[in-house]
Structure formats: C-alpha cells, structure tokens
Amino acid sequence: MAENKITKLFTQDLVVINMGLESFAENLQAENTEVLQMNWKPPAGGNKQIAALLARLGR
Amino acid sequence: MKIDMEKANQEAASRILSSKPTLIDISTAGRAIPGMEKKKILHAGPPVTWERMCGPMRGAVIGGLMLEGLAGSREEAEKLAASGEITYEPCHHHGAVGPMAGVTTYSMPVWVLENKTFGNKSYCTLNEGLGKVLRYGAFAPEVIARLKWMADVLAPLLRAALHEHGELDMKAMISQALQMGDEGHNRNRAATSLVIRELAPYLVRLDEDREKIAKVLEFMNLNDHFFLNLSMPACKCTVDAAAGIEGSSVITTMARNGTDFGIRISGLGERWFTAPATMVDGLYLPGYKAEDAAPDIGDSVITETGGIGGFAMAAAPAIVKFVGGAPADAIRFTQSMYEITVTENDTYQIPALDFRGTPTAIDLVKVVETGILPAINTGIAHKEPGIGMVGAGLVKPPEKCFHDALEAFVEKYAP
Amino acid sequence: MGRIRKTIVEKDSYYDSVFLMLINKEVKQVPGIKDAVVSMGTEMNLTLLTELGLNSPETATATPNDLIIAAEGDTEAAVDSALNAAKELLNKKKSGGPQEAGAYRPVSLETALKMKSDANLVIVSVPGVHAAREVRKALESGLHVMLFSDNVSLEDEISLKKLAVEKGLLMMGPDCGTAIINGKPICFANVVRRGKIGIVAASGTGLQEVSCIIDQLGEGVSQGIGTGGRDLKNAQVGGMMMLSGIAALKQDPATRVILVVSKPPAAEAAGKVVAELRAAGKPCVVHFVGQEAAPADGNVHYANNLEEASRLAVALLRGQTCTPSRFTAADEEIRALIDREREKMGPEQKYLRGLFTGGTLADEAMIIFEREVGGIYSNNQTRPELVLKDPHTSVRHTIVDLGDDVFTVGRPHPMIDPSTREERITKEMEDPEMAVMLLDIVLGYGSHEDPAGAILDSLEAAKKKAKARGGYLSIIASITGTEGDFQDMDDQRRKLESIGCVVMPSNYQASLLALEIARKGG
Numbered sequence: 001m002a003e004n005k006i007t008k009l010f011t012q013d014l015v016v017i018n019m020g021l022e023s024f025a026e027n028l029q030a031e032n033t034e035v036l037q038m039n040w041k042p043p044a045g046g047n048k049q050i051a052a053l054l055a056r057l058g059r
Numbered sequence: 060m061k062i063d064m065e066k067a068n069q070e071a072a073s074r075i076l077s078s079k080p081t082l083i084d085i086s087t088a089g090r091a092i093p094g095m096e097k098k099k100i101l102h103a104g105p106p107v108t109w110e111r112m113c114g115p116m117r118g119a120v121i122g123g124l125m126l127e128g129l130a131g132s133r134e135e136a137e138k139l140a141a142s143g144e145i146t147y148e149p150c151h152h153h154g155a156v157g158p159m160a161g162v163t164t165y166s167m168p169v170w171v172l173e174n175k176t177f178g179n180k181s182y183c184t185l186n187e188g189l190g191k192v193l194r195y196g197a198f199a200p201e202v203i204a205r206l207k208w209m210a211d212v213l214a215p216l217l218r219a220a221l222h223e224h225g226e227l228d229m230k231a232m233i234s235q236a237l238q239m240g241d242e243g244h245n246r247n248r249a250a251t252s253l254v255i256r257e258l259a260p261y262l263v264r265l266d267e268d269r270e271k272i273a274k275v276l277e278f279m280n281l282n283d284h285f286f287l288n289l290s291m292p293a294c295k296c297t298v299d300a301a302a303g304i305e306g307s308s309v310i311t312t313m314a315r316n317g318t319d320f321g322i323r324i325s326g327l328g329e330r331w332f333t334a335p336a337t338m339v340d341g342l343y344l345p346g347y348k349a350e351d352a353a354p355d356i357g358d359s360v361i362t363e364t365g366g367i368g369g370f371a372m373a374a375a376p377a378i379v380k381f382v383g384g385a386p387a388d389a390i391r392f393t394q395s396m397y398e399i400t401v402t403e404n405d406t407y408q409i410p411a412l413d414f415r416g417t418p419t420a421i422d423l424v425k426v427v428e429t430g431i432l433p434a435i436n437t438g439i440a441h442k443e444p445g446i447g448m449v450g451a452g453l454v455k456p457p458e459k460c461f462h463d464a465l466e467a468f469v470e471k472y473a474p
Numbered sequence: 475m476g477r478i479r480k481t482i483v484e485k486d487s488y489y490d491s492v493f494l495m496l497i498n499k500e501v502k503q504v505p506g507i508k509d510a511v512v513s514m515g516t517e518m519n520l521t522l523l524t525e526l527g528l529n530s531p532e533t534a535t536a537t538p539n540d541l542i543i544a545a546e547g548d549t550e551a552a553v554d555s556a557l558n559a560a561k562e563l564l565n566k567k568k569s570g571g572p573q574e575a576g577a578y579r580p581v582s583l584e585t586a587l588k589m590k591s592d593a594n595l596v597i598v599s600v601p602g603v604h605a606a607r608e609v610r611k612a613l614e615s616g617l618h619v620m621l622f623s624d625n626v627s628l629e630d631e632i633s634l635k636k637l638a639v640e641k642g643l644l645m646m647g648p649d650c651g652t653a654i655i656n657g658k659p660i661c662f663a664n665v666v667r668r669g670k671i672g673i674v675a676a677s678g679t680g681l682q683e684v685s686c687i688i689d690q691l692g693e694g695v696s697q698g699i700g701t702g703g704r705d706l707k708n709a710q711v712g713g714m715m716m717l718s719g720i721a722a723l724k725q726d727p728a729t730r731v732i733l734v735v736s737k738p739p740a741a742e743a744a745g746k747v748v749a750e751l752r753a754a755g756k757p758c759v760v761h762f763v764g765q766e767a768a769p770a771d772g773n774v775h776y777a778n779n780l781e782e783a784s785r786l787a788v789a790l791l792r793g794q795t796c797t798p799s800r801f802t803a804a805d806e807e808i809r810a811l812i813d814r815e816r817e818k819m820g821p822e823q824k825y826l827r828g829l830f831t832g833g834t835l836a837d838e839a840m841i842i843f844e845r846e847v848g849g850i851y852s853n854n855q856t857r858p859e860l861v862l863k864d865p866h867t868s869v870r871h872t873i874v875d876l877g878d879d880v881f882t883v884g885r886p887h888p889m890i891d892p893s894t895r896e897e898r899i900t901k902e903m904e905d906p907e908m909a910v911m912l913l914d915i916v917l918g919y920g921s922h923e924d925p926a927g928a929i930l931d932s933l934e935a936a937k938k939k940a941k942a943r944g945g946y947l948s949i950i951a952s953i954t955g956t957e958g959d960f961q962d963m964d965d966q967r968r969k970l971e972s973i974g975c976v977v978m979p980s981n982y983q984a985s986l987l988a989l990e991i992a993r994k995g996g
Binding site: 004005006007009010012013014015016017018019020021022023024027028030031033034036037038039040041042043045046047 | 486490492493515537580587607612622641643644920960
C-alpha cells in the first residue's frame with residue numbers, strides 16, 4: 001500500500017498546489033512544473049474563538 | 060457532531076436546484092399574502108421597530124399609510140406610525156420580499172409566484188421605477204398617485220394579459236437574461252425586455268383603451284429594474300424550499316432594513332442573526348457623494364442568496380463600472396464565490412466562465428472559514444427620505460452576523 | 475533623531491511573513507528612517523509594535539489578517555517616503571506572480587483541489603500554528619505533502635505521519651527545506667541531473683550537499699525525499715518517513731542505489747532503518763552525521779561525511795571501489811596550499827571562525843574539528859561547556875550556524891538574506907586572533923541570487939584589515955551547487971577566488987583544509 005502510492009507518484013507528472021511562499025511556485029514554474037498558487041489566509045482571519053468553533057465542527 | 064452537515068447541505072442545494080419559480084398571478088397583498096392585515100406593514104430586512112427605522116424606510120411607511128387612507132398628512136402618518144396601532148413585520152416572515160424599504164401595504168398589487176416543485180409561494184410588489192418613489196422613502200402626492208395608478212391600471216391589465224398568456228417560467232427567463240448581460244440584482248435590463256416581449260401581444264389584445272395599454276408598456280419600458288421585483292420573489296420561493304433542514308448550514312435569508320443586516324440559516328430555523336448595516340462602497344451619480352448615502356437596505360440580496368446577483372457578476376461585466384474595476388474583477392468576484400457555496404447551478408450559467416453554473420447555496424461555515432463574505436452589488440439610497448437612488452456599488456455584509464450564526468450552529472449541533 | 479511616527483493598517487490583506495520581512499528590510503533602508511515595521515497583526519507583532527512605540531488606535535483592533543505598515547523617522551517626508559515605498563513593493567507583488575495575470579488563486583484547499591483535480595503534491599509553508607490542519611486536509615484528500623513550515627508540534631507530526639503511512643503517502647517534514655521529486659527541485663533545492671541514486675534525508679542542506687556532489691561526479695538523483703529533522707532523532711516519530719522513503723526507493727525501478735543521510739538517530743529507529751536497508755535488494759549508503767562509519771554490513775555501507783557518502787554511492791552504482799581520501803588534490807598540492815596560507819599570518823593568529831548558513835554543513839565542520847582537535851565552540855554544540863554563551867560573539871575556535879532560531883527572529887534565513895552573515899564577518903574581522911574563516915556558499919532555488927557577491931566586500935575588507943595588522947586572513951569556502959543552478963556556479967567561484975579565497979570541492983574538504991591551516995598556528 002505505502003509503496004504503491006509513493007512509487008506511483010514517481011511515475012506521474014508532478015502537479016503541485018502551493019500553499020504559502022510564492023517563490024516556491026515561481027521556482028517550479030521555472031522548471032516547467034504545473035503548479036497552482038493558493039491565496040492562503042489564516043482561517044477566520046486569525047480569530048481564535050471562531051477557529052475553536054470551527055474545530056468543533058471538525059474543520 | 061450530531062448531524063451529517065454535508066448530507067444536509069447537499070439536500071438544501073438539491074432543493075434549490077430543483078425548484079421551479081413560476082409567475083402565476085398578480086393579486087393584492089391583502090388578498091394573497093397570508094397573515095396580511097389592513098394595519099400591518101411589511102418591510103424589508105430583519106424585524107425593526109418604527110423607532111429604529113432609517114430615514115428612507117420611515118418615508119416609505121408614511122407613504123404607505125397615506126396610500127391606505129389611514130393618514131392624510133405626514134404628521135398624521137408619523138403619529139399613527141409611532142402609536143403602536145400599526146404592526147411592522149419583515150416581508151420575509153410572510154413569504155414576501157421587497158426592494159429597498161420594501162414597504163408592502165394591504166392594497167398594493169403584488170406578483171404571486173409559485174415554486175412548482177415544492178408548492179410554496181412568494182410575493183413582491185411591482186417596481187415603481189426610479190427616482191422619487193416609495194421604496195426610496197418618497198411620499199409626495201405624485202408618488203401616491205403613481206401607486207394608485209399601478210393598483211388601478213397597471214396591475215389589472217398585466218393580470219389579464221398574464222392569464223391569457225399563461226404562467227411564466229421565471230427560471231428560464233432569468234437563465235436567458237444571465238446570458239444577455241444581466242445578473243438579476245443590479246442589472247435587469249435584458250430580463251425586463253424579455254418579460255415585456257412575452258406579455259406585449261396579450262396586452263395589445265385586451266379589450267382596453269389603446270392609450271392605457273400604451274402607458275403600461277411605456278411604464279415597463281422606462282424602468283430598467285422592472286424585472287427586479289420578479290427576480291427577487293423567484294429567488295425567494297426557490298431558497299425558501301431549502302429552509303428548516305436539520306443540520307444544514309446553508310444560508311436561506313440575507314436581508315437589510317437600513318438599520319440592520321440580517322441572515323437566517325436553514326438548520327437554525329426562523330432565527331435572525333443581525334448586526335448594524337454597512338455602507339456601500341460604490342460610485343455616485345453626479346452631484347452626490349458618500350456623505351449622502353443611506354446604509355445598505357433592501358431584500359434584494361435574496362438574489363445573491365439564490366445564486367445570482369453579485370454571485371453572477373461575471374455575467375454582467377458592465378456592473379463593474381460601479382465597483383471601479385475591470386471586467387476581470389467581475390470574473391474574480393464570481394470565482395471567489397465558488398469557495399463559499401455548496402454547488403454550481405445547473406440552469407443559471409455564465410458564458411464568460413465557459414457556461415459554468417453560478418455559485419449556489421451559500422454555506423455559512425465556508426464563509427467563516429475562508430473569510431470570504433458574500434459579494435453583493437446594490438443600489439445606494441439617499442439617507443434622506445424620498446430623494447431616490449444616488450449611486451451603486453459593492454457592499455460587504457457585517458462579519459458579525461456570520462460569526463454569531465456559526466456560534467449558534469455549533470452550540471446546537473456540536474454542543 | 476527619529477521623532478515622527480506613522481502607522482497604517484490595511485484590513486484583510488494577508489501576505490506571508492518572509493515576503494514581508496524582505497519589504498521591512500528595504501523600508502528600513504529609506505534615508506532618514508530610524509525604524510520600520512511591515513507585518514501582519516498577530517499578537518506577537520502587535521507587542522513588538524508597542525515596544526517600538528509604533529502602535530496606534532487602529533493597531534489595537536488589528537487581526538492576523540490585517541497588514542500593518544509603520545515607520546519612525548527624522549522628518550515627515552522620510553516617514554511618508556517609507557510608507558509609500560512599502561506600498562509600492564506590496565503592489566508589485568499583486569501584479570506579477572507565478573500564474574498568468576488574472577488566474578484565480580483559491581483561498582481554500584478544497585477549491586484548489588477542484589481547480590487541479592490531478593494534483594499530487596501540496597507544498598505547505600504557512601505559519602506553523604495553522605500548518606498541521608492544512609496538512610491533514612491534504613493527506614485526507616490523498617495528496618503527498620511537503621511540509622516546509624516549522625513550529626509544528628511533535629504531537630501533530632506523529633499524528634500526521636501515522637496518517638500518511640496509513641494512506642501510503644509522503645509527508646515530508648515538518649521543517650523540511652529540501653526535496654527533489656521526479657527530478658524537480660522542491661523548495662530550497664538544486665537543479666541536479668536525473669539519475670539512479672535515490673536519497674532519503676533528514677537534513678535539507680545535507681540533501682543539497684550530497685545531491686550536488688553526486689551531480690559533480692557525473693551521476694544523478696532519481697528521488698530526494700526529505701523527512702524533516704525530527705523523523706529519526708525522536709523516538710516517538712521513530713523514523714516513519716525515513717522508512718516509508720526507503721521502502722518506496724526499494725520498489726522504485728529507477729533507483730539503483732539508496733543513500734540515507736541523517737543526524738544520529740534514536741537507537742531503535744536506527745535498527746529499523748538498517749534492517750529496512752538490508753532488505754532493500756540494492757546497495758545502500760548510510761551517513762549519520764557525527765557518527766563514525768561502522769564497517770560495511772552486507773549491502774549497507776557507512777560513510778564518514780557527506781562527500782564520502784556521495785562518492786561511495788557513485789562508486790557502488792558504477793561497481794567501482796571507493797578510494798578513501800581526504801582531499802581531491804594531491805598531498806603536495808595541499809601542503810603547499812596550507813603553507814602559503816599560513817606564511818603571512820602573524821603569531822597571534824590562531825583561531826578558526828566558521829560562519830555557516832546551512833545547519834548540517836556547520837555540524838559537519840564542527841564534527842570534523844571535534845574529531846581531530848576538539849574544543850570547538852558553537853551554538854550547535856552538544857557539550858554544554860562548549861556552547862557559545864553569546865551566539866553573537868565567537869570564542870577561540872568557533873563554528874556558528876547562522877540559520878539557528880536565535881539569529882532568525884524577525885529576519886529571513888541567511889541563505890535568503892546574506893546580511894546576517896555580512897554583519898558577522900564585519901564583527902569577526904575585529905579579532906586579531908582569527909586565522910581562518912570558513913564559509914559555505916549554498917546555491918539553488920530558495921537561496922540568494924548572488925551569495926558570494928553579497929559578502930564579497932566584507933570578505934575583502936576582512937582580508938585588508940588582517941593585512942593592515944601585519945597578518946593574513948585565510949578564507950576557505952565550498953560551494954554547494956551545480957552548473958544547472960541559476961546563480962552560475964563558475965561565476966560564484968571566480969568572485970571568491972578573485973579576492974584570494976580558496977574554494978574547495980566540498981564542505982568536508984573545505985572544513986578539513988581550514989582545520990589544517992588553523993592547527994598549524996598556536
């Protein structure tokens with residue numbers, strides 16, 4: 001099981017989602033790799049009480 | 060967690076998608092709206108008292124009382140309005156919606172729609188036109204006179220034509236309009252043209268004075284927002300079908316009364332979550348500026364709740380002039396709405412997005428999680444009653460409503 | 475000086491912290507500016523703001539989603555200039571960017587997955603406090619993860635790795651800076667020839683060093699899997715990712731030799747790793763940084779340093795024997811070099827100062843020194859009596875890892891921003907007892923565009939200063955890089971050599987040479 005998924009990755013074209021520092025996506029693009037840059041923000045704008053509520057919903 | 064939220068939301072989304080809003084009749088508020096009374100005034104937004112009403116809504120109440128013959132002057136009307144003899148209730152509590160002040164009184168003609176899939180009905184007054192009109196708080200004699208003409212001439216003729224024509228499929232009409240540059244809230248020109256087109260032959264065939272018929276056609280033609288009062292109840296009876304589903308976090312109501320912005324959630328029943336209304340960020344008509352603006356007001360945000368309006372901004376690139384942006388911005392707004400909705404519409408499609416369905420069924424949890432607030436395009440009223448529309452733009456609902464609703468949702472379903 | 479203060483809050487404007495630190499740095503350099511802050515409104519940053527006297531009524535209600543731009547300067551014009559400079563730099567980011575103008579950037583992973591339904595890897599470099607939750611979402615959606623973020627709890631690491639193992643996925647990290655997957659450099663990595671040596675490394679710069687040396691020797695890397703620093707070191711993590719990686723390379727037909735690099739592992743984990751390697755059915759090389767190489771054990775060979783590990787892997791691939799050697803150059807050449815470097819030194823010049831940007835490279839140098847001479851101070855020392863009391867002040871023989879947390883509070887990592895090292899060079903040159911300076915120059919993606927050039931002036935000044943005292947400063951460097959890296963490795967070498975630095979083929983050889991030169995003194 002474990003090997004198959006990772007070994008499978010080794011046979012695929014890398015398709016990357018970049019969550020965070022944009023330079024990582026830029027570098028991958030320079031290496032002709034398909035990458036989607038996210039516009040990540042802290043959940044609930046960093047509001048801790050709301051984050052706790054969301055956690056109770058399993059998010 | 061006590062419920063399967065995803066399943067509940069899928070149910071809500073599915074009901075919204077399978078709804079068939081249909082125009083079946085024109086009647087009066089008194090005859091058609093359940094629970095309507097002579098001394099009851101329905102208004103836009105969440106519950107509000109006379110004391111807390113904003114300028115434009117007070118003006119509309121005054122005009123409404125005068126229209127019903129309950130008061131002969133402004134002073135009389137204000138006294139009566141504050142007396143406790145008049146009951147004020149949200150349109151939303153009666154299956155109705157109203158744009159801007161949304162004031163609906165007993166004798167006013169109303170569109171009657173039925174959601175054919177689920178049988179529930181919705182109601183809305185007919186749109187008076189632009190400028191000095193009741194919904195912007197005007198109550199001058201010409202306003203009352205126009206309202207009377209609408210009740211005496213406009214409504215009966217349209218009713219007769221409608222009955223000859225047969226029921227009108229609102230879903231199909233909105234769907235076509237979205238592919239013609241409308242978005243159903245701030246841009247209704249195409250849909251207005253379509254409804255005139257449908258009814259025109261039947262109006263002409265009526266055994267009525269030609270000039271009368273001409274005036275009816277002219278009236279509709281001069282009002283680019285005539286269809287707004289149909290797109291709103293169409294969305295209302297659609298979204299109402301998804302109300303009250305146990306465990307669903309889908310937003311079934313968003314509405315403003317000029318004082319508060321309020322939302323309701325499917326899985327939380329009739330409960331309103333309100334916060335002070337926000338100001339619209341937009342462009343102003345010549346001679347007006349931000350200081351003149353009233354806070355955000357009206358039930359028209361039911362269109363966004365139903366998956367059109369600001370959610371279909373990509374279908375109406377012209378609208379972005381009001382938000383000071385380029386067509387690419389309109390597309391980006393719609394794209395970000397997909398992040399906070401449960402599904403994509405299977406009927407309302409956007410040509411500019413390769414006919415992708417509009418983002419439909421707003422999920423409260425996703426709104427709070429991503430911090431993406433529903434995008435709303437709206438008109439701006441002058442803060443003084445009776446002056447009319449002074450601009451249009453984008454408004455962000457207050458975050459507090461969504462945070463409070465989430466708290467209540469979690470208390471109920473994940474205690 | 476510095477009495478005008480202005481602060482702006484831009485609501486709902488999130489930017490990542492490294493980007494903001496670089497802008498902060500630029501803004502501070504505006505003439506007439508005493509101090510500046512460009513950061514998100516987190517609790518920590520708001521406290522800092524208050525300490526600097528740059529808080530305002532708006533900042534009191536700022537959230538971690540709000541951007542704060544504040545400056546203190548001599549004149550209003552200077553402060554306005556600084557604020558405008560910040561805004562300009564921020565706006566530049568809005569227009570450019572790694573996707574076609576107008577491409578939508580999703581806020582949620584759920585939307586990202588809808589947009590790229592064939593995605594197979596997520597790189598997570600968001601603040602540590604949020605990272606674990608995002609990684610879990612990615613793993614649960616069946617994607618492999620590269621977790622660059624640090625400040626992820628041990629508990630979370632264990633739980634996430636267990637989930638990854640259960641799902642048969644990679645979870646590289648936390649604090650994993652380097653990987654090479656399917657020949658693509660991920661995060662801080664070099665452009666390395668694709669080939670037949672598969673690497674699993676618990677160290678980012680360790681992976682960089684071995685992959686670059688393998689490339690220089692004419693071979694290539696099939697896969698370079700990072701595991702994060704704690705993977706083998708912590709008994710509870712127990713090498714979960716190391717073992718997953720080895721198992722995958724065992725199965726991978728393109729991998730003919732497996733190379734493992736790590737800090738000394740917890741005992742039980744070490745046993746499991748070796749057992750897994752023994753059953754790999756391919757030649758394997760192991761280097762536990764700091765541990766003396768054990769004798770070969772069937773197909774498992776041990777190396778004493780990163781360069782030897784690389785040479786051993788290449789030799790095994792080619793079916794050759796690996797000749798043990800210390801230097802590539804002939805002994806006479808090295809002796810002559812040492813003499814030449816020493817001859818102009820003054821009698822008081824005794825000490826080695828190693829100023830490193832790569833933690834593992836610093837450790838390697840420190841271990842070599844310990845083994846041969848002993849008594850070397852460092853901020854990374856395991857022996858308490860040799861830990862630098864003040865990491866900013868060298869004592870006798872010292873090797874500093876400038877990438878350590880104590881140096882990177884509110885500053886970008888020295889591999890990204892050479893100014894930390896520049897400052898240290900300037901400080902060290904005041905010490906007349908310094909004989910040798912030892913440096914690592916790390917190229918590749920993520921590193922500064924001209925690491926050698928950026929410190930050249932201060933290196934030259936250091937040499938001049940030593941000369942003015944009647945002595946000579948020997949500067950030894952190694953370049954971790956390949957011809958494929960964008961910094962132009964040859965040019966980097968030329969720059970260093972142009973001011974008299976000696977550039978050695980590997981960190982090991984550079985460290986050894988520096989050691990030999992230093993020990994010849996005092």
